[in-house]
Amino acid sequence: MSRPVIKREIIEETAIKIFATKGLARTTIKDIASQAGVTEGALYRYYDGKEEMAWKLFNRELEKFTRLIFQVLFEERMCFALRLGLAIKTIYDYYRYNGDQFAFILLTQHGFPEEKLQTKTTDPVDMVATFIGQAVGRGEIPPCDADLFASLIMGAALQPLVLHRYGRLKLEADTHNQVTQACLRLLDIA
Amino acid sequence: MSRPVIKREIIEETAIKIFATKGLARTTIKDIASQAGVTEGALYRYYDGKEEMAWKLFNRELEKFTRLIFQVLFEERMCFALRLGLAIKTIYDYYRYNGDQFAFILLTQHGFPEEKLQTKTTDPVDMVATFIGQAVGRGEIPPCDADLFASLIMGAALQPLVLHRYGRLKLEADTHNQVTQACLRLLDIA
DNA sequence: TGTACATCAGTGAACGCGCGTTCACTGATGTAC
DNA sequence: TGTACATCAGTGAACGCGCGTTCACTGATGTAC
Numbered sequence: 532m533s534r535p536v537i538k539r540e541i542i543e544e545t546a547i548k549i550f551a552t553k554g555l556a557r558t559t560i561k562d563i564a565s566q567a568g569v570t571e572g573a574l575y576r577y578y579d580g581k582e583e584m585a586w587k588l589f590n591r592e593l594e595k596f597t598r599l600i601f602q603v604l605f606e607e608r609m610c611f612a613l614r615l616g617l618a619i620k621t622i623y624d625y626y627r628y629n630g631d632q633f634a635f636i637l638l639t640q641h642g643f644p645e646e647k648l649q650t651k652t653t654d655p656v657d658m659v660a661t662f663i664g665q666a667v668g669r670g671e672i673p674p675c676d677a678d679l680f681a682s683l684i685m686g687a688a689l690q691p692l693v694l695h696r697y698g699r700l701k702l703e704a705d706t707h708n709q710v711t712q713a714c715l716r717l718l719d720i721a
Numbered sequence: 722m723s724r725p726v727i728k729r730e731i732i733e734e735t736a737i738k739i740f741a742t743k744g745l746a747r748t749t750i751k752d753i754a755s756q757a758g759v760t761e762g763a764l765y766r767y768y769d770g771k772e773e774m775a776w777k778l779f780n781r782e783l784e785k786f787t788r789l790i791f792q793v794l795f796e797e798r799m800c801f802a803l804r805l806g807l808a809i810k811t812i813y814d815y816y817r818y819n820g821d822q823f824a825f826i827l828l829t830q831h832g833f834p835e836e837k838l839q840t841k842t843t844d845p846v847d848m849v850a851t852f853i854g855q856a857v858g859r860g861e862i863p864p865c866d867a868d869l870f871a872s873l874i875m876g877a878a879l880q881p882l883v884l885h886r887y888g889r890l891k892l893e894a895d896t897h898n899q900v901t902q903a904c905l906r907l908l909d910i911a
Numbered sequence: 912t913g914t915a916c917a918t919c920a921g922t923g924a925a926c927g928c929g930c931g932t933t934c935a936c937t938g939a940t941g942t943a944c
Numbered sequence: 945t946g947t948a949c950a951t952c953a954g955t956g957a958a959c960g961c962g963c964g965t966t967c968a969c970t971g972a973t974g975t976a977c
Binding site: 538539569570571572573576 | 919920921922923924
């Protein structure tokens with residue numbers, strides 16, 4: 532009775548959700564298959580195996596997210612503070628509406644073998660470092676070590692989301708604004 | 722010829738080192754045993770199994786670290802800024818001289834099942850939130866959401882160490898000072 | 912419109928191996944007399 | 945000082961099962977004539 536539904540997307544969404552919740556290692560093929568309503572073999576039509584699947588999904592989601600933030604950070608027509616604020620709002624919105632995808636890229640990165648992580652091309656931290664470096668060059672913010680301050684900003688901005696994911700922090704409607712203000716002060720502006 | 726050496730400590734140090742490097746799931750009993758120079762069975766004299774061992778070591782190390790920071794944060798004779806600065810210096814020193822232990826508690830926490838993490842009693846984030854809440858109460862720092870700002874501070878302070886561990890950021894002798902200054906500004910003092 | 916064949920998403924049962932765990936044992940150290 | 949026994953850290957080989965992976969298959973959909 533009309534089952535032209537491609538299961539691939541269901542499998543992938545399910546996998547991301549479970550990976551994001553239980554972690555890579557504790558998630559079994561059986562988990563994914565049964566939750567997705569397919570048999571375990573179905574998975575191997577699309578991927579060579581569990582590890583490869585996780586890695587491909589991870590990179591896909593990471594790139595999707597990174598591209599989104601990139602567009603905001605390097606929108607040349609806005610001033611530094613606006614861009615940073617908008618980027619943080621974008622991140623918080625992304626987390627709000629794509630909690631599983633976000634938690635997946637945020638929490639499972641340490642679950643991959645180190646060699647794989649070397650081959651990652653896109654990386655948010657590098658992007659933010661470039662962003663800050665440019666701002667320093669233009670005199671928009673006081674001089675600072677761009678790499679170090681990129682990590683401070685990223686750490687500060689993401690930590691509330693990590694804690695929220697674990698049910699340890701409440702997020703309010705204006706949390707992203709408070710975070711932005713804090714980050715601007717951290718950079719010694721405003 | 723004189724092997725009164727208790728292997729337990731060797732096993733534990735080795736386990737922590739490998740856990741911190743490869744992650745909980747990718748570390749096998751065989752890894753630990755062979756690196757520690759014992760057979761796999763030896764491990765079961767001291768622990769009921771791999772999972773229990775990892776969890777006990779994790780809590781032990783977390784408590785050791787938390788207690789250290791606690792003493793600094795709640796040393797009543799110093800002002801807020803000094804205590805925060807000293808705490809951050811203490812963290813950075815701890816990381817420097819106990820890299821494996823630190824990375825173990827920092828990076829493997831997401832590898833445990835969620836139920837276990839619920840039972841954790843000591844937690845650095847709660848501690849920092851209390852610390853900030855007290856400072857607000859005393860008027861040492863401007864009013865703010867203690868929980869949120871605790872997570873901002875923790876995120877900012879720890880992120881450089883995470884990145885350093887992955888070889889993505891250099892740490893200089895004065896990095897902890899820069900981090901401290903940034904955190905003080907973030908809290909809107911100095 | 913119907914027949915023959917190709918393609919392909921998904922099945923379901925079996926496989927096999929890596930891994931954590933078990934257990935009877937050995938040999939060294941301690942204790943009693 | 946020597947003998948007998950208990951204790952206990954660590955051995956090494958075997959076990960078994962959970963898990964990822966394989967593969968011959970089915971049944972639905974598409975294509976050619």
